[in-house]
Amino acid sequence: MVNVTVDPLTRIEGHQRISTEVDANGVITDAQSSSLIFRGFERILQKQDPRDAAFLTQRICGVCPLAHGLAATNALDDLYGVADQVPKNALVMRNIFQGLNMVASHATHIYVLFGPDLANPAYRNVLTTLGDTGNAVWKEMVGRFAPISYKMDGVAIPAGSSYMAAIPEKKRLQEAIALIAGRMPGPSSLYPGGYTYPATVADITKLSTYYLQVMDFVSNHTLKVPFDTWIENTYKASSPQKAVSFVTEHLQGLVDKSTTSNDFSKDAGWGDVEFYAAFGSELVGETLLGLPASLKHDTIGGYKDPSKICFVAYGGYYKPKDGYDPKSPAGDRIFTSGVVSGKLEYQKFDSDKVTESTAHSFYQNSANDFAPAKGETVPFTDPDKIVFTGGSDSQYSWDKAPRYDGIPGEVGPLARMLNIKEPLVTGLAQAFNEKGYSAANVYTRMLARMQEMAILAYELLNWVTVDYTPGGKISVPIDLNAAKNNQGMGLWEAPRGALGHWISAGSDGKVTNYQCIVPGSWLMSPRDSNGIPGPLEQSLIGSKINPVGNVDYTNPVGIFHMGRSYDPCISCAVHTIDLTGKRAPNTLRIL
């Protein structure tokens, strides 16, 4: 047994450690996921103007500030009692700005954070033994996905074509957000009751231009099948089976064409999505398509016990009409709220079923389990107690452990796609389930993110060109007195998953309590009071540290993939704001 620890897990947002015990076959037998930082600035919003929350909570995370800003704004709409009146135009602007940011965030994750591991020498060592096909595939992987400042065996490797092309696109998307929001990150355009900037016809034209430029990137690099064809036959497919058949037939066509030529280039029709969809999976690539090898990403990062996991979505993106329901009942949002069990059964989401445990976290609270609104955040103040090597029974992370009805929840693109019953992702999940794989694994998690990016690109065009009415009403006034002795709940979907903010105000209209539960906490969580590991920990245990090739404890690329496949955001995950005093009964926390 070897202890294999990755610390820090880089190419994520924030600072994270993954510690594993690995047997002689390279299989992980135990794992701890530790967030390494306490940012805690308690009381920052307490006794303050509630409206500051939409600004200051954006500082929780610079990668997805808009999601925090929007969750806060939703909570404020509710607090001031105007959620049912927010003009359609304001909601559409919020959708556009969140949609652009989610696409940018996913693109960053796929190309800058996750992608570089596909150029890991572990794959070279396997693929280059497989003749011309293997060599051609390796050439594509390193040629597309190598990061900047990369070296192998002392030789500098140029950054990959997709990697380099993605950076200006990300910049372009952020620029599009700035056009309607002032700047990015850290924009100023969110306000309860509406939005601060009424986009002009000229802005809409510019947004459309940005859109076309981004779609050029998509068709040059990401997806070589025509975009409309893809959407029509996957997102709009009449059944999950039809969506999966469309993709596998499309891939089979590419494989048939390329097996003789050994040309797996973009020019030969292999966009990055097609490439990963075929070569990323053992089931799809080897079993279905007959490829000689795959990366076997469907064999790692899965859940071994479906009774100990679920897939949670709070619901994101407003329907294009005046007003919305802050409770986010099923069907109220474009991406609906909901919960899917580990066995892929559908349930309605009930926010009262969310709890948080600190049994294995660095806190000295009066109890281990709390409902969100009543939580405590009393950190260890003895430096000697902040120890990351105590094992699974110890307290080992700054992250808390959110649970839904006592069960750890995966949130994010995969959870959202399952909850909206997106045909392709749902079909793949069912297929993996039937063939004895975990429905959730590194491969489906990444494909769900890619598919969500495509869907958002499709929906964005509607929001920009159809749903927004230049010159229409952009805000309704709020009455600051309405906050007095009132509460607000803001449920939303961040790029990384379900995000909730809860606010209470006192008789003076100032904040008495503010609470967030964020995606990073769900995903990276340590064990809970029942000793159940968090989603990342569950996905590690029983998975191999090297999905292909020999066991190599010194290059555990499987751990890199599994950790990064969740797109972890640790600044979000660790407690950053706690609005009431230590040990005070009403604790406001922003995680």
Next chain:
Amino acid sequence: MGKNQDVVEMSTGMKNFVRTLDSVDFLKMDRRTFMKAVGVLGASAFLGTYKTQIVDALEFAETKLVWLHGSECTGCSESLLNGGNPDVAQALTKLNVNLAFHETLCAQQGIWNDGELVNTSELNSEILLEELYKEGKYILVVEGSIPNGPDGSGRYLVIGNKTFKDTLGEAAKNAAAIVAVGTCAAYGGITSADSDVAKDTDYRGVAFAKTDKTKGMLQELGIDKPVINIPGCPAHPDWVLLTLGAVILGKIKVPDDLDAALDEYGRPKVFYPPDHTVHENCPRRGYYDRGEFDEQVGGEKCLWKLGCKAPYAHADCGIRRWNGSVSMCTQAGGPCINCVDPGWPDSSRPLYVEREDVGIAGANIDTVAKVAVGAAAVAAGVHAVRRMKGE
């Protein structure tokens, strides 16, 4: 500078490039002229005019960057990736200015077997950092603040089995120059906001704790090295890239020129002008001068009554704008929050309430307004201020 020029001239394939440089005389500018040019043209104009030159100039300077992340949100790195001219990828790909380490971008990660570092610096970030410290001569960029707590241990942030406090000390000792990017790294920023755990966490900027330059983490560690602060929440990518460019090109000599180039809070005066605020070039300035104010969001008038802090904000956002110069906070209808201030966010809260009494650094509203109105003070502006004060 001479050395850089030699490098250019040695490269036969770059004759046109050298000619272009000669014609704009970019490299031959002395330091003062260079900084003046940046200041006069401001900003995006400068970057637009000298885009090619800056990209190429960055190419031949042999400099390593080590970019460390403390308690941060990655917003400043995100902002840097949004950089305009040159964009970061342009600057980095061809680089001899080499982004040797950046936690969000690097190929490496910390890899440990039974508590020992394994593999090589090509895959292991902690081995890479050790090698970089040993080689020295890098520019150290710090993003995020540094917890000194609990009890001075620094253990509220431990990365790769080391406190970030210790890592900063080691990295700083061997650095040729140190740049603190973002308000957190510069002054503590949002992590230093007033709270009842602030005493326990004891967050510090690299060389300042809020406005106090005796309480920066380097002072705590007993390291006496100059630091350039590029605050902002986030920092503007131009501020970062132009400052790095100026240091790399020798247009700002560290430490000789820093006293002249930086203000009392360690900020380059050229981007954070002591005698200029965001208010002066605000796109809504005309409404202010006429005394016309928005009281509900979504309008087009001056945002003063919605709490705008632009008259206190010493930054060039108004001329530079953000994200390819497409907009800025006040242009999009949100009040300026003066995120470049050493005391931010406490000095700007409540964000949506107009501030009539005390300005930053003890200046009262009249002083601030006069500074804001500046040399172009007009009766209407003064009148507007009086109206705001209810006189």
